[in-house]
Amino acid sequence: MIRSLLLAALVTAGCSSKAKEADKDPPPVAPGPDLPDPLTLDWHNLRFDLGALGTVQVIDGHAMVGDHGSLYVDAPALVDLDGDRHEEAVIPFLLDTQGVVYGAFVFTLRDGKPLQIGAIATTSKPGFVIVGATIKTTEGVVWSWDKATRSLVRAP
DSSP states (O other): OHHHHHHHHHHHIIIIIHHHHHHHSOSOOOSOTTSOOGGGSOTTSOEEEOGGGOEEEOBTTEEEETTTEEEEEOOOEEEOSSSSSSOEEEEEEEEESSSEEEEEEEEEEETTEEEEEEEEEESSSSOEEEETTEEEETTSOEEEEETTTTEEEEOO
């Protein structure tokens, strides 16, 4: 039950609040040399939004969540979700707060800075594969970019 609540809070926060934030931003920047390669960013030392659990600063791939929880992140996989010829980063994670939750954070670059646009849940780590311009979890759930809503969405 606790795992389900954590998972719901994380996925809801990762997909809905960041999608609304992304709606306020201008359209993606045209390809050019001013956007860094996502692999040059230090993903193991970044802030991550955990929804109801707050935002945490990861240092060397680990962050404490509350008094007894932990978040661990791995190196990203890359996928061009929105078709702008700049890849988004899909970062596998393990969240352990009164139960283990596996998933992946999804980031894009906006003005050269990482912007979290979603979080997806899986049953293992990494728990997903990149298929074309989509993210497919080990459970067969497919996530893609919806240009109309400018958000990461789960395929029906």
